[in-house]
Amino acid sequence: MVKKVLQTTLAFVGLVVGAGFASGQEVLQYFVSYGTAGLIGAGIAAILLGVAGAAILQLGSYYHAMEHTDVLDSITRPWIARAIDIFVSLVLFCLGFVMIAGAGSNLKQQFGAPVWVGAAIVSVLVIVTGMLDVNKVTTIIGAITPFIIIFTLGVSVYAFATASTPLSELDELARSVASPLPSWPLALINYVGLALILALSMALVMGGDQLNSRAAGLGGLIGGVTFGLMLVIAAGAIFVSVGRVKDSDMPMLAMVNEIHPVLGTAMAVVIFGMIFNTAIGMFYAFAKRAAGIRPNLYKPVLIGSTLVGFACSFLGFKALVGKLYPIIGWVGIVIIALLVIRWILDRPKISREIARRARVRDMVAKKLHRRRRFTRGDHQRLEAELAASNLPDHILHGETVEEVADELVKQGEPIDRGIVVQTRAEVEAVEQADDEDVDTSAPRSN
Incomplete structure (x- = not known):
């Protein structure tokens, strides 16, 4: 059982550690922008992520979910399940074009390339890869996740070790960053909904792959708390460096560049890989679901949605995170709350x-x-x-x-x-x- 719990923990962390977290922009806006209170919010978010992770994976195991509708159809009315399914599909598309925008910001910040270059490269890669064996490609690129964890922990140690700015000054600088929501309690709740709704479909299926519901639940609990602790560490590191990175689209990349330009280049490549991995996952899943029972529509939908996503990406990565993510987060927290409440009621x-x-x-x-x-x-x-x-x-x-x-x-x-x-x-x-x-x-x- 210990081996299964560990495997589930690592897999769940891999699901929720996306390109948005790796860039540091989510952490900057959702937590650091509220000063020291935001760091407390990150700690509370770690606990909520653990509880919700346990609920999601255990429900997936209990209902032996092959897709998220297997659970939703069992715990809600058909029209509610259908509405959630449509929302999840829209989230896939929205996160896809946010990733395209992130690719543009990534290459611009590190190499000075025009924003459209990075966006165009990842859009072409998504279309080409979507015509091939996507599972093999994303499995290979998924191996990048451990490097993001290593970079995050490494740059955090460096940031804490070299921090010299007084706490009061850091707090003032942090609060000068634009916040997506009016208060840190709302931000932390919204972030939990955002982080988990992005992983919901795969997390339910991952739980459904296990007959041992106790192991699935423990894996979700430990995985959620592990990601939460990474969130706390990343938020603290960006906070102590906020004066230097608050205007950056990719705060974590800026921090790594401070250590050494070569490491910055490596970090840029890793983030670009995660952006591509997330983007192909989003557009592939969206096209498959939109095509439905007519598989011949998959390719036109993939191409069309990616091109529309490319156009939407010019709204800007930072702006999209600040305006689109809160909307996704609020609907997401309602769905996650529905699952957690049902899990609590069904515990016996x-x-x-x-x-x-x-x-x-x-x-x-x-x-x-x-x-x-x-x-x-x-x-x-x-x-x-x-x-x-x-x-x-x-x-x-x-x-x-x-x-x-x-x-x-x-x-x-x-x-x-x-x-x-x-x-x-x-x-x-x-x-x-x-x-x-x-x-x-x-x-x-x-």
């Missing part, structure tokens, strides 16, 4: 299901192990537990058999492979029957 039910899946796992291990005796009574108890679960019998049984079989093999334990093969065949038969039922119930055209 989820706890019972966690215990039930653990018992199913123990009985399946006994059934598969050649040196253990699986009795008729064990079989009846397994059937009863499967029937009581919120998941379909064949899904819970089939995936548990696969997981337990893999673990026993890794441990060098003898297993009955015939049971594994038989279970796979039973699952395939049920799924095939379900597909045939859908086909026969679909209206036929004359």
Whole structure:
């Protein structure tokens, strides 16, 4: 379980550490601009991110989500779920063109290139990559995330070690930065909604990939708090350097350049990679969802939405973060609050299901192990537990058999492979029957 929790933690941090955080502009506006009070807000945000992370991933696991609508359809009315789905799709597009704007600002700040150059480069890359195997490309670029964490921690240590400006002066300088909201409590709440709504779809699916809801919840909790601590450290570092970076589009990049220009160039490349990774993820997902059941529309939608995004990017990265992000954040916090409230109300039910899946796992291990005796009574108890679960019998049984079989093999334990093969065949038969039922119930055209 420890390994799964760690994997989930790292994956969740990777989801929420986006290009906006890496640039430092989000942190500057949402926290540093309120002075020392904003730093307190960052600390409170860390706690809220942990609680919400636990709720999102555990709900995803409980409902075995294959996409975010699997959870939304289960906890809300259909029209609410549909409205949220539409909003999430719009967020994908909006964040896509904010990333294009960020690419322009990134290359302008580091290399002096016109804003349109960086924006055009990332737009072309998005269109070209969107026609290829996106998963492979984004997996490779996703490896950049650890470098952002290293750069953030490294530049923060340097900023704290070289800080010499009095606190009162820093507070005054920080408050001269334009703030997106009238007070720091509103800003921290809005930021939590913004950060989590961007990761919501993938986080629910990531939770759905785990049968162990306790491990999923712990991974979300630790991942949310870990990102929150990075937020606190980044906010503190930008705060003590605010006099030098407050007018920069990319505050973190400006801080790294102060250490050494070569490191600044490396940081610019890393941020550009994260911007591209985020942009392709946003436009790809938006085009897929907008095309819906007509896959032939995917390419025209991808090209068209990217070109529109390129045009919108000329509004400016800093301006877009300051004006667009708060709107996304407020709607986002409503959706996240809905999920957290439902998670709290369903805690008894989820706890019972966690215990039930653990018992199913123990009985399946006994059934598969050649040196253990699986009795008729064990079989009846397994059937009863499967029937009581919120998941379909064949899904819970089939995936548990696969997981337990893999673990026993890794441990060098003898297993009955015939049971594994038989279970796979039973699952395939049920799924095939379900597909045939859908086909026969679909209206036929004359």
